[in-house]
Amino acid sequence: MRLLHTSDWHLGRTLHGVDLIDHQAAYLDHLVELARTSDVDAVVVAGDVYDRAIPPVEAVTLLSETLARLTEHTTVVLTSGNHDSATRLGFGAPLMRDRVRLRTRVAGLAEPVELDDGLLVYGLPYLDPDAVRHALADDEGAVPARSHEAVTAEAMRRVRADLARRPGARRSVVAAHAFVVGGTASESERDIRVGGVDNVPAQVFAGVDYVALGHLHGPQGLQGPDGTVLRYSGSPLAYSFSELRHTKSTVLVDLSADEARTELVPAPVPRRLADLTGTLDELLGAAGDAHGDDWVRITVTDEHRPADLYRRVRTRFPHALVVQHRSASPDSASPTAVVTAAHDPLEVASDFVALVTGHGPSADELAVLRAAYEHVTAAERSA
Numbered sequence: 001m002r003l004l005h006t007s008d009w010h011l012g013r014t015l016h017g018v019d020l021i022d023h024q025a026a027y028l029d030h031l032v033e034l035a036r037t038s039d040v041d042a043v044v045v046a047g048d049v050y051d052r053a054i055p056p057v058e059a060v061t062l063l064s065e066t067l068a069r070l071t072e073h074t075t076v077v078l079t080s081g082n083h084d085s086a087t088r089l090g091f092g093a094p095l096m097r098d099r100v101r102l103r104t105r106v107a108g109l110a111e112p113v114e115l116d117d118g119l120l121v122y123g124l125p126y127l128d129p130d131a132v133r134h135a136l137a138d139d140e141g142a143v144p145a146r147s148h149e150a151v152t153a154e155a156m157r158r159v160r161a162d163l164a165r166r167p168g169a170r171r172s173v174v175a176a177h178a179f180v181v182g183g184t185a186s187e188s189e190r191d192i193r194v195g196g197v198d199n200v201p202a203q204v205f206a207g208v209d210y211v212a213l214g215h216l217h218g219p220q221g222l223q224g225p226d227g228t229v230l231r232y233s234g235s236p237l238a239y240s241f242s243e244l245r246h247t248k249s250t251v252l253v254d255l256s257a258d259e260a261r262t263e264l265v266p267a268p269v270p271r272r273l274a275d276l277t278g279t280l281d282e283l284l285g286a287a288g289d290a291h292g293d294d295w296v297r298i299t300v301t302d303e304h305r306p307a308d309l310y311r312r313v314r315t316r317f318p319h320a321l322v323v324q325h326r327s328a329s330p331d332s333a334s335p336t337a338v339v340t341a342a343h344d345p346l347e348v349a350s351d352f353v354a355l356v357t358g359h360g361p362s363a364d365e366l367a368v369l370r371a372a373y374e375h376v377t378a379a380e381r382s383a
């Protein structure tokens with residue numbers, strides 16, 4: 001039994017204002033060809049298919065065309081992530097009963113896609129605790145705690161219960177979109193903290209053979225419970241400069257009678273990322289020779305900002321995405337911290353309160369900040 005595992009396509013995303021749809025289409029061409037030549041039983045897409053709840057028309061068209069092409073060769077099991085609108089992505093799911101299986105509803109998470117040779121694929125949509133915990137109440141009406149660990153544990157309890165009801169030995173796969181303990185994040189994943197907690201222990205996924213994870217953009221394997229292999233496929237493209245050292249890939253999974261073996265198949269690289277630092281003369285000279293066709297972030301370290309900096313850099317580096325000046329002189333170094341999407345928003349807000357008032361927020365003030373943040377993120381999810 002053989003699968004292709006991929007995730008985090010983020011169709012419709014841009015990189016510092018650059019439209020990536022053509023590069024995303026190139027990856028999907030590669031995926032279709034990989035499915036054709038690898039004789040796979042299914043392609044499993046573990047969430048964040050789109051970059052936002054209401055995707056651009058070009059992204060919807062690209063997904064539609066890609067699914068049509070993939071189903072000429074195999075079955076596609078697709079789940080929703082925290083960037084997707086589960087309702088919009090799952091539109092028409094009851095009609096797609098042949099080779100496109102959308103798993104975007106909590107009610108169906110313990111209903112597997114049954115493939116040849118007895119392989120069962122369970123698709124868990126992204127489980128936002130505030131949105132799903134009441135739907136995951138147990139038979140006695142007990143509602144899971146307000147955390148990603150609690151709702152994922154209840155979902156996996158239902159998966160294991162379904163497996164136990166099926167006679168004979170079955171190979172099983174779970175597709176899930178979550179931040180599993182031990183994973184390494186980058187700057188381009190959206191924060192999913194609820195109640196201050198965003199992670200799920202790997203032990204929650206015990207009882208299945210392979211867990212196809214989505215959410216983290218770097219391909220990586222995690223230490224799972226006995227007999228369970230957990231892996232992030234990572235995103236097919238780099239979506240921030242923190243990912244410039246990633247080797248983007250698709251996971252080829254072979255499930256034999258007693259093990260799950262994985263192989264990373266490198267994804268096409270549309271344009272390399274490079275992060276260059278130095279004086280303007282150095283960067284316009286030999287230091288920049290190898291990067292004229294790269295997407296680059298340029299940090300110029302001259303003591304004083306050079307005249308006509310942006311034009312001179314863009315003339316040498318036509319694909320420069322970020323151009324900034326930071327003097328290397330200790331006396332002129334800025335004390336301002338750089339804040340990225342990888343920072344905890346509540347820590348950033350707390351630091352701001354401390355900067356303005358001279359002391360950190362009280363426990364009551366922290367509760368107000370957390371409630372405000374979660375209210376905003378919930379509004380985004382409902383869009």
